[in-house]
Amino acid sequence: PPGVSVISRYRPQIFKTACTSLYRLCLCVDPQLDSRSEGAVDSREKLLEFGFDYCYWSVDAEDPQYASQEEVFQDLGVSVLAGASEGYNVCLFAYGQTGSGKTYTMMGSQDSIGLTPRICEVSPLAAATRFTFLEIYNERVRDLLKLGGQKKRETLRVREHPEKGPYVQDLSQHVVTDYKQALDLLEEGVTNRITAATHNHEASSRSHAIFTIQYTQAILENNLPSEIVSKINLVDLAGSERADPHYCRDRLTEGSSINKSLVTLGIVISALAQNSQMSNSCQSINSMASEGEGSLGGSLNLSNSGRGGGGGRRHCFIPYRDSVLTWLLKDSLGGNSKTIMIATVSPSGSSYNETLSTLRYAAHAKNIVNKPRVNEDASVRLIRELRQEVDRLKSMLLSFQMRNLSPSLSEERDGNLSDMLLQNELKVPLLSLLLWRRLSAPSSLLD
Numbered sequence: 001p002p003g004v005s006v007i008s009r010y011r012p013q014i015f016k017t018a019c020t021s022l023y024r025l026c027l028c029v030d031p032q033l034d035s036r037s038e039g040a041v042d043s044r045e046k047l048l049e050f051g052f053d054y055c056y057w058s059v060d061a062e063d064p065q066y067a068s069q070e071e072v073f074q075d076l077g078v079s080v081l082a083g084a085s086e087g088y089n090v091c092l093f094a095y096g097q098t099g100s101g102k103t104y105t106m107m108g109s110q111d112s113i114g115l116t117p118r119i120c121e122v123s124p125l126a127a128a129t130r131f132t133f134l135e136i137y138n139e140r141v142r143d144l145l146k147l148g149g150q151k152k153r154e155t156l157r158v159r160e161h162p163e164k165g166p167y168v169q170d171l172s173q174h175v176v177t178d179y180k181q182a183l184d185l186l187e188e189g190v191t192n193r194i195t196a197a198t199h200n201h202e203a204s205s206r207s208h209a210i211f212t213i214q215y216t217q218a219i220l221e222n223n224l225p226s227e228i229v230s231k232i233n234l235v236d237l238a239g240s241e242r243a244d245p246h247y248c249r250d251r252l253t254e255g256s257s258i259n260k261s262l263v264t265l266g267i268v269i270s271a272l273a274q275n276s277q278m279s280n281s282c283q284s285i286n287s288m289a290s291e292g293e294g295s296l297g298g299s300l301n302l303s304n305s306g307r308g309g310g311g312g313r314r315h316c317f318i319p320y321r322d323s324v325l326t327w328l329l330k331d332s333l334g335g336n337s338k339t340i341m342i343a344t345v346s347p348s349g350s351s352y353n354e355t356l357s358t359l360r361y362a363a364h365a366k367n368i369v370n371k372p373r374v375n376e377d378a379s380v381r382l383i384r385e386l387r388q389e390v391d392r393l394k395s396m397l398l399s400f401q402m403r404n405l406s407p408s409l410s411e412e413r414d415g416n417l418s419d420m421l422l423q424n425e426l427k428v429p430l431l432s433l434l435l436w437r438r439l440s441a442p443s444s445l446l447d
């Protein structure tokens with residue numbers, strides 16, 4: 001399930017919730033209240049608790065509870081790879097205050113390799129694996145892997161495909177067949193990314209970076225060739241920080257567009273979370289109504305429930321297109337994707353407000369319920385559905401024949417069913433043949 005992970009200021013403690021699922025608790029202590037004399041403040045006032053799927057303490061390597069990059073990979077990276085190999089789209093994104101460890105977690109350093117290179121190392125790299133790497137800087141998309149001899153990178157357009165969703169036009173795609181190639185591409189992209197010195201961080205990433213691995217797996221399903229295309233989006237967001245009037249104009253413009261896209265991300269997350277909660281409450285109202293139909297039937301009006309009405313309320317509009325970031329991550333945030341958010345926070349007491357805002361952001365995100373599905377080839381799906389339909393018609397026909405209906409009625413009905421059955425049975429081999437031809441063409445995997 002979608003999860004949230006936190007690098008915690010305080011050591012994680014494990015507790016069980018009432019519904020017995022295991023959460024890690026992130027404790028946040030207000031440094032101002034903390035410094036007042038003991039007993040003067042109620043301990044509940046000082047302590048804010050947030051429950052997440054995982055919680056990591058990675059400040060002191062000597063600490064017995066220190067969470068290494070390997071541990072984070074085993075918890076999160078392995079599930080990303082498992083989801084992709086099953087044919088799902090997966091997204092993992094790091095959000096947090098500037099300098100709190102997003103790039104460290106996603107990319108790492110030479111001595112402490114992060115999630116993205118580890119995922120590349122274990123990925124099944126083959127001719128059908130393609131990488132793209134882009135950055136969003138001041139609301140403009142740039143290709144991080146297509147600099148060539150040019151000094152200035154061109155701005156790419158974001159477009160929306162009616163079925164596949166938003167995509168970046170002319171973004172370069174790179175076939176990767178071994179780990180060394182993958183690392184070279186990653187390094188090239190990271191070097192091309194825009195960084196600058198800020199108060200908190202001397203090499204702060206000033207853009208959002210999206211690294212995408214797309215796999216095409218050729219499989220055999222019910223003796224039919226098929227393709228599953230899955231996508232892993234690994235996103236390192238630019239750091240959130242307050243504007244400082246002493247910064248130069250470029251830094252201020254960058255800061256305001258970073259903040260604009262992060263604010264939009266926050267609005268999108270809140271709206272999605274609200275919609276998910278409304279759908280949940282609507283589902284429970286529906287099940288309550290169907291369980292106790294006799295007593296509730298007359299008094300509950302469920303006419304709006306098809307829209308997730310929850311007592312007549314409508315679903316919120318999701319403003320994906322208000323920023324390039326949310327537009328490109330549309331599917332990852334509220335659609336066909338298994339998504340993990342990593343929230344990074346600083347261990348410093350002076351970052352208390354930013355830490356709290358990051359944790360609240362993450363707590364909101366945790367309420368979103370996505371609907372991931374395996375990205376099956378449309379023709380294979382059609383054949384599978386036709387076969388199911390054929391089986392259904394056959395059993396209907398059989399049950400009509402077994403029943404002793406009046407001969408004239410049953411003959412007419414049998415005739416109609418037999419026609420439908422025949423038509424569908426003929427379609428299956430025809431579609432299978434077309435599919436074999438299409439998939440056995442040499443270019444099919446990369447088209």
Ligand SMILES: Nc1ncnc2c1ncn2[C@@H]1O[C@H](COP(=O)(O)OP(=O)(O)OP(=O)(O)O)[C@@H](O)[C@H]1O
Nearest residue numbers: 058097098099100101102103104201204205238239
């Ligand atoms: N858990 C950690 N262990 C060791 N070093 C860390 C850890 N987290 C962050 N650092 C170091 O702190 C510095 C800032 O981290 P990083 O670049 O990952 O921050 P960031 O959140 O990506 O910042 P920005 O948003 O400004 O780009 C780096 O030098 C990084 O190596």
